[in-house]
Amino acid sequence: MTSQGKEVVTLQFGKFPNFVGAHYFNIQTAGFSFNPDFPADVNHDVLFREGKSDSGSFSYTPRLIAVDLEQSLHSLSKTGLNFVTPPSTSEVQDVTQVEALEVLQNPQPPKNEYFEDVEKQSSAQENPNAMQVDLLLKTKYDLSTTVKSWSEVLTVNLHPRSITMIPKTLSSGLDVPKSTCKTGDDIWKNPSFNDDFEDNLRFQLEACDIVQGFHLLTECENLYSGMSNRCLDYLRDECGKKSILTVPIFSLNEDEEDGLEIRKRLCSNLINTGFCLSRSSELSDLVAPFSTLSELWGDGKEFQDFKTLKYDGSSCYQSSAVMAACLELISTPYRLKRLPGVRMNNVNEVLSLPGRKLVGAGVVFPFPDVKIDYDILELLKRHKYRSLCPFVPLESTLDTQSVTLRGFPHSQFPSSPALFVSSCNVRVPRTFPDIIPHEYDLSNSALYYGRLREVSGLSGLCNTREMKAFTDKLVEKLRQINVGKISSFVSNDFERPELVEMMESVEEISASYDISMFL
Template sequence: MSTTREVIALQFGNYSNYIGTHWWNIQESSFSYNPEDAPSEINHDVLYREGVNLNKQVTYTPRLLLVDLDGSLKHLPREGELYGNSVKRATDDSAGDPLKKIKEDLEDLSTDVEIVQQPQADKHDFQKDLENPVVDIQEQNYNLADNVETWTDYLYARYHPRTVNIINEYKYDTEKQTFDTFSSGVQLWKTEQFEYDFCDKIRQYVEECDYMQGTQVLFDCFNGYTGLATECMEYLNDEYSKAIFAIPVYSPRNTLFENADEPMTDSIRVVNSALAFHKLSEQASLFVPLGTCDRVWRQLGAARPLSALNYKADNLYQTSAILAGYLDTITLRYRLRNAPSAYSLAGFCGDLTNYGRKLASAAFAMPFPMQHDMDLIDCLDKFEGPLFTSLTPNCNIGTDYIIQSLCVRGIARERLKQPLEKAKEQMRMAAYKCDSVSEMFQLYLQCANHASMSHVASVSMAIPTRIPFPNEIFTDEMTKLGFLSTTARRLAEEKVVSVPALAAVQSSSELGDTLETLHREAKRVKIAKLHRFRAAGLEEDDYRDALEQLLLFKDNYEDNFEL
């Protein structure tokens, strides 16, 4: 009998799909196809499903539904590339050119029908090479940071036919945002495409599961996807009553909304965020905002500095890879093989949401700053400052009175400490008694964080960073395996193949300040002057009520609670 506890993944929005594409690529980079290898620590069946396509080929695809605008797919068929016509074209040359066949049929008829052929979208060189078995993509330089136009350009994973869902009412545009308001998203959910078709696709995934844990919802939190995603969460709660882990994300690029200047764009983003956070406090089991900017409410702030990384602040391809690395690491807790029942999605969310604190913050270290010739015990003993960097905008790292869940990966047990006969000074440290990576981190956090509770999971597998992951963001002080070196420098042609990392989710009083600043900015907005919200059905009284509820939610983060 299967003991896999499945999770359904949902992605709403273009930047979310940038992140999701990297995330599914990372997961598939960690697949092992050698039957002699030991079983992976990660149970990929949690997020993947096995199927059979029309050619009787076995497929293994993400249990995923994604949503984007018309024009965002480029070459990718809406039904994916493993099923249907795209497979037939690749495997059956006898089918011929369908356009030529239509022309031949029309020649025999007396008709004035004009045939207009829509030009096919150009494929990125990376996608062309994926179809060429002779080319080793790991030996190529695609310069993806400068020429990616949308997330399908670097998609390595292959999707199920029901995965891709396109909104035809709005067109994708790199220069402006057309799907603008929370209220527009709420209206869109009530259409047949979502209220019936999309919900039916969710139902099909649910019926395929044996022990569904819940859903993971990744969505753009600055435009119309806020309303669409939160309405979907309300449906999930009504129908299935399972855990919902929501990840609202913020793009580092301030693309203006249609018919709006920069101040109005900022105001729309603030209103969308306030309405989304209010709804998330009701519908999500846990929500963790993500972004590489330090501020996002009004005017985007500076890029977060990450040790040994050099990335372009507004590059969607590079920044989304960092957030995907975080997502892949922090979700390991409920994706491990033979994990105890506490390592479930519901347990993960429940541990962090005491006293109604459903909002938590993200923190990340990629790479984990450890020298290539150093043991973990010495690394932690000499460490100064915070272990990681905040990836939640408008929020600082908590240090005291916090509840946190961490996952550390890529540090082998052999790197823990020296054996007894070589231990020398290490034997005097209290941490020398620790026998595992997670135990040593637990001890460190007990000393570093006053009156706090920490859960630590550890996985020996590092984050795989093979192409199409942006290898150019790693500085030359990193070795091929992602550790740091103060003596030797990695050669330019030598790529980093994996990176150790540390990811954390924190519940702390710092989030009270996050909510207070959002409420303050949202209250400053004169909603009556933003006619697009009223046109989409938002009443002033509803907006005021949402802000009042947001302020009440903020009270959960006062310091007068005991852990």
């Protein structure tokens, strides 16, 4: 495989974005095709790099920088391997040449069902005296009740340069849900983090031929807002006009505090979100807010109704998988082998409207029709997007859109600069939550063991005036904050002038979607 100078580097800031990223790269590897009779239409070298493991064998690792707290690693080694087996006492004695040795080990984190089966299969394959019995992994693993960290979902090996941890000296006693983007600024400026991050990113960039752009996934309601803003500054300084798709992700916070604490956190969340959107809109080519929540910043929680899925929106494991499926679809155009000339900037040009970088992401996953005997316009009328942008239904006034359809022959549709079709289904990995109804499974679903599941899908990135509903709600909530008493909410982190400047910036973003702009 060759990337043809179209590499994309993914940057992830925070627990929830790393959950999305884990599912996203799992979907990628599930779609790898080594059968020359069924070649893959998607070029996976755009997002993966080829390298050698410690044993000398070739392996593929994502072009990725993952930023998180150390406790989120769970079973994941800092070198990028899940469940690394510690060396035996005899091996340590051979190296250290010490006869009497006491080995102190921290207790190993518990393995979920999937990793237990992987370990059994590996042991069976390595044992020369074992019977020639192939222990097949299950097609489905429902890990909803056991998974607490994104590292428990990740099935691909990461390069050691992919993991950038926030040092414990900077995160000790830190309450992330209540933190501010100013805290993220301070962490970014600290040499113990900044040098490590920049070295890791420089390594990933040097491993590319020609970088076409970046995916930047970030939590936008806490300290990662500030870190991602600093990262955008760095990318623009170092990489010039390379395309950047920023995906601010809204977390699923558990409201366990009392009423006052909830109001304080809401205030902080709103300010962090305002700074994130104002800065990312300035420095990114496109900004696509992601959430399975239909509304934000209210008293209750209502989740988007994905008609063809049976999922629990309050589950981080399940919600992040839905977002990953959408990201897989919307990133397909600049990864197609059939269209080597298409790059991220081509998608940006399709969606570009003056002053409007905020776009809505919609998805129909899985796609309900097995056959399509109608044109693309009829398709978009029959199958409305399920929006991943809060407050925005994506049902009308879609001024421009980039449409991706997976699982159908591209020859069926006339060529269009805004329509990207791939005959390859989305292949769902074993660790993807069991939320896809049986009737949409295009693989041999009668077998519990065997093939991975495959489904078709439709997605769109939409530049629409409906985004005004999202920005107007943010402006409304920000105006309700008493700036004179702001110090009691965010610990004197912000000066009044910078808060006023941020609010004016968000209001300008909202005004760019006003209907009068089109008259």
